[in-house]
Amino acid sequence: MKKKSTDPEKEMSFLDHLEELRWHLVRSTLAVLIVAILAFIFKRFIFDTLIFGPSRPEFATYSIFCDISRALGMDAFCFQEMPFKIQSRTMAGQFSAHMWTSIYAGIIIAFPYILYEFWKFISPGLNENERKSSRGFIVIASFLFFLGVLFGYYLITPLSINFLGSYQVSDEVINQFDLDSYISLVRTSVLACGIVFELPILMYILTKIGLVSPEILRKYRKFALIIVLVLSAVITPPDIVSQIIVAIPIVILYEVSIYISKVVIKNQEKELKKEERKKKKEERE
Template identity: 70%
Template sequence: MANKQLDEMSFLDHLEVLRWHLVRATISIAIAATLAFIFKRFIFDVIIFGPTHMTFPTYEGLCKMSQFLGMSDTTFCAQEFPFIIQNRTVAGQFSAHIWTSIYAGFIISFPYVLYQLWSFISPGLKASERKNSRGFIIIASLLFFIGVLFGYYIVTPLSLNFLANYQISDQILNEFDISDVIALVRTSSIASGFVFELPIIVYFLTKVGLVTPQFLKKYRKFALVIVLILSAIITPPDIASQVIVAIPILLLYQVSIYISAVVVRNQTRKTTRENKKSTNKS
């Protein structure tokens, strides 16, 4: 019934429905951004600037690991970072407050934004397809938040530690602009969040026939190169950081192959059952 009503809707009707879904998603982001704006001390002092202190859990863990391996001369065990954070523009802090609140609002409200997107797409799917896609919002949101945490606790500290301790001359003092520090945390976290959506993307590409497990296996070597390039983009140019970031992405790629194989197997079984029913009827 829903599909029939959907077929009777004009293009402008679809745009109107999409507009209201976007409005509701935007309102949810605005509400979450307002909360983030109010709790600015927690957002900035604890979250944004957390990785700029050597008491951050990642540095403590890497320091203990380095000491266990007998690496005494490591920057992970320093008392503090050799840099200060500064603001060089009149409206710099206010702009940082506004935009950071918006990005935080997007991350917080991501499940609801995804729900609005799914509410617009799902009426166009068959009942069986909607049934097989149960749990999509929960799984996609969970993968996104795991990716954000990975970017925040792994990518950001590794990048910041490398860049803060990199020197071309002892005469140069590191005085990082507030916008650059925030951009590093934001890009690492949100980019990792979207990268971790790979299994979901592969699932839907397999459903529509654009991807097969054989295709993913055939181009695994090319995927490895792409993963290493991606790791080099979102991490500092040292091998250890790139390997740490590349490992979970490669695991996600392997999981995506398995998911694609499951989807193809289920589709094959469904086609076989339908063919048997057709044969019995005839």
């Protein structure tokens, strides 16, 4: 195979790009596996503290909501015990849950490094101005992702568990949930919110490549609001309060995305004018 050139000015072939991408993927996978192994070892903390935390009445969210509801003259979220039990009904159920939860923990915790490897792959294709304007990409994207993860863990997850765990069609039916079903709810709530909170980053990229603009985002704001409400209904229990709690930050993120798109367009116009002045100056000389 042709040896990869170390000259930065020399264009890489398609196979060289594939080889470079392969090593970025390998390093990202190794980072996920290392964190997953650590999560596998510290299973007591991962499961007893994090995973099963929202299933306990003393969880922070329930305590705060209980205090707020009592201040309003109600007793919502004030309870001594969750009205359900978690069980494993298959031979490999607990081991499988342990393994996959460790892998997802690896993905979540190693997310900044995965972004770093992604950035290292695409950054050589950017010009100097684009690299400067995108300098804080990893930090901002990681911050938004972890903010979404915390939002999903401390708000969406306990709201969903409280609603679905206490819901009964009849007193004859006892709620005994499978371990995989419970973990799936926690995982989906956390990851969905983490991804949704990347909306400003997505809009930044789409604006940079010319697919969206502030005008388009404003024009379709009403449609976006409908999509937000549908999305909040999908990732939350079917009650109005939970949907509003989810919809508010998503709407805020959408408005922030409009502002970011506006800034990107202004910067592009400035760069274009700067290049035009430079060309005119060169023509005069």
